[in-house]
Amino acid sequence: MCNSCGCSHGETRIDGQPAHSGLGDEQHHDHHPLHAHDAGVIEKQRDDLHFGKGPAHAHAPGLSQSRMVQIEQSILSKNDHYAEQNRASFASQQILALNLVSSPGSGKTTLLTETLNNIKDRINCAVIEGDQETANDAERIRTTGVQAVQINTGKGCHLDAHMVGHAMDSFIFNQQGLLFIENVGNLVCPAGFDLGEAHKVAILSVTEGEDKPLKYPDMFYAADLLLLNKIDLLPYLNFDVQACMDNAKKINPDIDIIQCSATSGEGMEEWYNWLETRRQAQIDTILEPLKHRLKILEACRDRRI
Amino acid sequence: MHEMSLAEGMIQLIEDQAESQHFSQVKKIFLEIGALSNVEVESLLFCFNAVALGTVAETAEVIVERTVGQGFCMDCSQSVTCDSLYQACPFCQSYKIQVTGGQDMRVKELEVA
Numbered sequence: 001m002c003n004s005c006g007c008s009h010g011e012t013r014i015d016g017q018p019a020h021s022g023l024g025d026e027q028h029h030d031h032h033p034l035h036a037h038d039a040g041v042i043e044k045q046r047d048d049l050h051f052g053k054g055p056a057h058a059h060a061p062g063l064s065q066s067r068m069v070q071i072e073q074s075i076l077s078k079n080d081h082y083a084e085q086n087r088a089s090f091a092s093q094q095i096l097a098l099n100l101v102s103s104p105g106s107g108k109t110t111l112l113t114e115t116l117n118n119i120k121d122r123i124n125c126a127v128i129e130g131d132q133e134t135a136n137d138a139e140r141i142r143t144t145g146v147q148a149v150q151i152n153t154g155k156g157c158h159l160d161a162h163m164v165g166h167a168m169d170s171f172i173f174n175q176q177g178l179l180f181i182e183n184v185g186n187l188v189c190p191a192g193f194d195l196g197e198a199h200k201v202a203i204l205s206v207t208e209g210e211d212k213p214l215k216y217p218d219m220f221y222a223a224d225l226l227l228l229n230k231i232d233l234l235p236y237l238n239f240d241v242q243a244c245m246d247n248a249k250k251i252n253p254d255i256d257i258i259q260c261s262a263t264s265g266e267g268m269e270e271w272y273n274w275l276e277t278r279r280q281a282q283i284d285t286i287l288e289p290l291k292h293r294l295k296i297l298e299a300c301r302d303r304r305i
Numbered sequence: 306m307h308e309m310s311l312a313e314g315m316i317q318l319i320e321d322q323a324e325s326q327h328f329s330q331v332k333k334i335f336l337e338i339g340a341l342s343n344v345e346v347e348s349l350l351f352c353f354n355a356v357a358l359g360t361v362a363e364t365a366e367v368i369v370e371r372t373v374g375q376g377f378c379m380d381c382s383q384s385v386t387c388d389s390l391y392q393a394c395p396f397c398q399s400y401k402i403q404v405t406g407g408q409d410m411r412v413k414e415l416e417v418a
Contacts, residue, residue, distance in 0.1 A: 066332060066416060066417070066418050067328075067416070067418075068414050068415070068416055069322060069326050069328070069414060069415045069416075070413075070414050071318070071322060071411075071412045071413065071414055071415060072412075072413055072414075073411060073412055074409065074410060074411050075311050075314045075315050075318065075336075075410040075411065075412060076311070076314060076410065077314070077318060078314050078318065079310075079314065157307055158307055158310070188307070188343075189307035189310075191343050192307060192311075192342075192343035193307070193310075213391075214391055217389065217390040217391050218343045221390045221404075247391075250391045250393075250400040251390050251391050251400075252390075253379070253400060253402075
């Protein structure tokens with residue numbers, strides 16, 4: 001944790017290396033006036049008693065220098081700004097980005113390695129692994145032959161859009177592909193942070209409680225797909241699948257639900273089809289205005305003088 | 306613990322404003338926190354006090370306005386208020402409620418010197 005202000009970004013690491021510009025102490029503290037204030041400006045203000053140059057630009061004697069500044073900005077605006085940059089960058093390279101969120105132990109990494117082994121020969125893939133510590137998960141991904149970057153958040157409880165932007169520098173996509181961002185195992189904090197992804201995918205295993213969607217509503221509200229994982233274990237458990245799906249629909253009536261098992265392979269085809277449909281839909285959104293423009297240009301060319 | 310990140314977000318936002326709007330001290334911060342936003346206000350204020358040290362907002366008083374959650378029932382077409390994301394429509398008991406407000410976490414305005 002950063003010693004100056006206690007912020008957790010000081011411990012953020014990408015592939016074991018301290019995250020640079022903006023995440024490290026140096027730039028972070030550029031914003032803190034006590035560390036980086038321009039002393040010349042203060043001195044100038046002290047010598048210059050021009051009342052019209054005060055903070056309120058007040059000219060009338062006795063008028064308070066206090067004033068109201070309208071801001072009307074989201075607390076998350078900085079993150080949202082980086083997320084929009086990521087989104088634009090994904091779109092320009094035809095990358096479908098998915099933010100995988102779950103509690104620890106839901107089987108995210110196993111599901112991901114199984115997925116990659118099945119689809120990596122047909123499409124470019126990359127994985128960003130988010131964990132507090134260790135590079136274990138990225139190493140597991142790399143054994144499949146797929147490019148992976150590990151982000152260690154240190155004391156942080158979620159990935160943010162700025163970290164993802166930096167991690168993207170390490171990947172080669174050749175103008176199309178799938179990016180899986182495996183967030184820190186946590187059903188609370190990652191819900192609020194847009195990474196620029198097309199969809200959040202929540203993974204819930206049947207070894208957890210069927211009331212988890214109700215206990216952690218923000219996450220299931222934010223997700224577009226729920227993967228109900230480890231269904232091969234259902235015969236050994238008292239897990240009410242229908243109750244779990246009903247709970248998820250109570251929070252988010254539009255959520256898609258796929259029952260699957262990365263171990264037995266059940267439901268995995270349905271998951272790959274979901275991915276393919278979303279991938280095509282994303283490209284269609286880019287293609288439609290271009291087709292329209294093409295039609296206009298062709299009509300324009302055919303017009304005679 | 307993501308409240309620490311949110312508090313840092315507040316400080317960044319305020320310091321950007323301090324630079325562009327030329328002020329050196331923030332006396333009051335007016336926040337608007339929706340009932341359906343993903344934040345624990347007490348925790349946010351605790352974290353804010355920690356990250357505000359040594360900044361223009363070090364001595365600032367934070368005033369929080371809580372806004373109610375609002376939704377629209379897709380089944381009975383009524384506007385409803387909601388305290389949580391899993392609340393049924395009070396008119397028809399449907400859960401098909403589209404949230405229309407109360408998810409914001411915003412810095413509305415600052416009193417500065």
